[in-house]
Amino acid sequence: MITIRRDFFRSIAAAFTWPAADAAATDGRPARSRPGTTLAAPKEATPDLRRGPYLQAQGPDRIVVRWRTAGTARGCRLRYGDSPDALDRVVPARLVPTAFKGFEDWAAVVEGLEPSRTYYYAVEASKVILAGADEGHTFRTAPPRGRPAAVRFWALGDCGTNRVDTGNPGKAVAARNGFRKFNRGRGPLDGILLLGDNAYSHGTDAQYQTALFSVYPDELRSIPVWPCIGNHELTDDYFGIFTVPERAEAGGVPSGCPNYYSFDYANIHFTVLDLWKAEWRDPDAPQRRWLERDLAAARGDWLVVVNHFPPYCDGKYESDHNGYLVEIREKILPVLEAHGVDLLLTGHDHTYQRSYLLDGHHGARETFDPARHRKDAGDGRSAPLVKGHGPHSGLVVVVTGTAGGEQPANPADPHGTRLAHPAMVKLPHGDQEGRGMRRLGTFLLEVEGLTLHGTQVDHHGEEVDRFTLVKRRYRP
Numbered sequence: 001m002i003t004i005r006r007d008f009f010r011s012i013a014a015a016f017t018w019p020a021a022d023a024a025a026t027d028g029r030p031a032r033s034r035p036g037t038t039l040a041a042p043k044e045a046t047p048d049l050r051r052g053p054y055l056q057a058q059g060p061d062r063i064v065v066r067w068r069t070a071g072t073a074r075g076c077r078l079r080y081g082d083s084p085d086a087l088d089r090v091v092p093a094r095l096v097p098t099a100f101k102g103f104e105d106w107a108a109v110v111e112g113l114e115p116s117r118t119y120y121y122a123v124e125a126s127k128v129i130l131a132g133a134d135e136g137h138t139f140r141t142a143p144p145r146g147r148p149a150a151v152r153f154w155a156l157g158d159c160g161t162n163r164v165d166t167g168n169p170g171k172a173v174a175a176r177n178g179f180r181k182f183n184r185g186r187g188p189l190d191g192i193l194l195l196g197d198n199a200y201s202h203g204t205d206a207q208y209q210t211a212l213f214s215v216y217p218d219e220l221r222s223i224p225v226w227p228c229i230g231n232h233e234l235t236d237d238y239f240g241i242f243t244v245p246e247r248a249e250a251g252g253v254p255s256g257c258p259n260y261y262s263f264d265y266a267n268i269h270f271t272v273l274d275l276w277k278a279e280w281r282d283p284d285a286p287q288r289r290w291l292e293r294d295l296a297a298a299r300g301d302w303l304v305v306v307n308h309f310p311p312y313c314d315g316k317y318e319s320d321h322n323g324y325l326v327e328i329r330e331k332i333l334p335v336l337e338a339h340g341v342d343l344l345l346t347g348h349d350h351t352y353q354r355s356y357l358l359d360g361h362h363g364a365r366e367t368f369d370p371a372r373h374r375k376d377a378g379d380g381r382s383a384p385l386v387k388g389h390g391p392h393s394g395l396v397v398v399v400t401g402t403a404g405g406e407q408p409a410n411p412a413d414p415h416g417t418r419l420a421h422p423a424m425v426k427l428p429h430g431d432q433e434g435r436g437m438r439r440l441g442t443f444l445l446e447v448e449g450l451t452l453h454g455t456q457v458d459h460h461g462e463e464v465d466r467f468t469l470v471k472r473r474y475r476p
């Protein structure tokens with residue numbers, strides 16, 4: 001057996017070892033270059049765009065541009081200007097504190113802008129353009145507060161189904177494609193409203209990546225998105241993803257809380273509620289007190305409230321027996337009616353249902369009295385629903401939880417839901433009893449002056465419903 005001593009290897013290794021570079025540096029002699037090797041490059045960030053850019057908390061004079069990089073990016077900033085080739089203004093981005101491992105989330109807050117104006121932009125890190133400086137990356141400021149303008153908002157209810165393990169990952173994409181087809185040539189969108197359940201099943205950051213940022217990238221880079229919390233926002237990742245104007249940066253009364261907020265857009269005041277994570281049942285809860293103040297202070301021609309849960313429903317959920325929906329009907333709806341809210345946009349049920357112009361119906365369906373609870377006998381399709389301003393002038397409730405899936409009829413349903421709620425209008429091609437539709441789709445809100453249109457568009461790009469609401473020319 002041959003034995004080789006360990007000392008033998010040490011002597012061989014020493015013969016081929018180059019003197020340490022730092023030894024040369026400290027004894028004053030220049031370091032010798034090593035033939036056939038490459039000197040290490042200086043350490044430098046390698047920016048890698050992983051999300052966005054996307055637009056948040058827009059106002060007449062401001063916008064927030066968010067994006068995400070992987071690793072450690074340096075010198076993150078936003079460039080913007082009047083054309084893709086003239087991005088002559090620069091705003092440094094700040095790092096958003098989040099718990100998302102391996103990523104850095106950035107926010108550039110741009111202020112001092114002019115209303116109703118389109119700007120081109122690019123996001124950069126380490127002097128490298130990560131995205132933008134082209135025709136596809138623009139942001140537009142909101143119109144002057146209170147002044148009428150032609151406004152179009154796209155509402156996505158329960159859109160977050162694009163994940164591998166749902167078995168229907170293509171549905172949100174189909175609903176999106178239907179709307180893109182419908183909207184071709186009809187004009188730009190001013191905003192995107194998320195009605196909650198934006199990323200199944202738990203609203204994690206990774207689920208938001210596949211369900212929201214991967215499905216709507218073309219829209220999100222140029223249309224501000226306004227989020228709302230649903231019952232599938234089970235984690236708190238939502239708060240690291242979205243920047244909302246909780247300090248009334250875009251109008252309204254400061255909520256001081258990222259769960260709920262409001263904003264003005266032209267002559268519309270939007271109020272976004274969180275009836276899931278934040279307390280709402282107690283009239284003295286901060287959200288309830290803020291809601292009263294916010295609606296009382298709103299001066300726009302139109303008041304639109306966004307919330308995940310509907311007060312009336314007969315799809316998967318049945319609002320006479322579902323305690324959660326009963327409570328919303330009894331505790332929140334009267335507040336909205338008393339402040340003259342015009343439209344309540346909701347999701348949660350994966351169907352489309354839309355009400356008459358209503359006031360004062362807070363009980364179960366058998367207590368619905370058309371003569372008493374309808375403020376206009378029409379359905380808003382063949383002729384506009386006409387309403388006044390102020391308390392108890394009537395509101396329309398929309399359930400549009402169909403952006404990511406459609407709820408089929410369930411014969412085993414103990415409540416026998418049949419899309420038959422009497423507060424909801426009959427649709428021309430509605431399913432079952434006709435007061436709703438079990439079909440993929442998204443909702444378009446259009447306002448021009450004192451006229452409001454609501455349109456549900458299915459995944460083929462066809463209108464399922466289109467109603468019109470007109471306000472009388474009277475200001476209290």
Ligand SMILES: [Fe+2]
Pocket residue numbers: 197230231232308347348349
């Ligand atoms: Fe839901």
